[in-house]
Amino acid sequence: MQSVSFTYPNSKVQIQVNDWQVKQGERIFLHGKSGSGKTTLLNLLSGILTPEQGSITILDEPFSALSESKRDRFRARHIGVVFQQFNLVSHLSVAQNIQLAAHFAGNKNLDNARLTALLIALQLPLDVLNKKARQLSVGQQQRVAIARALVNEPEILLVDEPTSALDADARDAFMTLLIELCEVHSTTLIFVSHDAALSDYLTTRVSVEDLFASVETSSC
């Protein structure tokens, strides 16, 4: 991110990042107070929002300068996103939810073996494939959201508070799996959570307040 600024319409809150670089394969624990701008930052990195000024370069592509359709295609191919609310299509089966993500990425080679391997890696029973997303427990929905985000083997994974509904044991099991999957594929992970205990699973801690404050210091 280079000299990025963003303000929501009718809002006084401005998000500014002077210079932020993330290395390939880095696993970042992004934390900060409620309302400090973590989700907004993830939305800028996923291209759901675009900066008013400055630029976001991802995998050497001028990501924030791409047209909306090119940005959507780039996201589908290279960036996995797991939102707080998972955003599964509730009336579709788990298999259909995952296949939809593969379809948007132009991934025509999603075979059943790969789908099965992903579910096993996430410790999901295989019979969930035919269940509707709305029939799953919250913990299962979280794992399916991760499976959907990983199905295209993205270089980058953006995850927003994925463990908030899990108990401590389920949370630790989930984190171990997530990190293992990221290690296997050298996935760059940006992980937002209020749960400081989870930072042990990640390699780098970044506070959004510091990230945003560094702009004010350097621009004075």
Ligand SMILES: Nc1ncnc2c1ncn2[C@@H]1O[C@H](COP(=O)(O)OP(=O)(O)OP(=O)(O)O)[C@@H](O)[C@H]1O
């Ligand atoms: N669509 C929107 N329109 C206007 N203001 C918004 C919008 N979404 C968020 N904001 C404001 O932008 C600021 C940053 O919000 P954001 O959701 O990024 O924070 P956060 O750090 O993710 O918060 P939390 O930890 O509570 O999820 C807040 O002041 C919020 O009220």
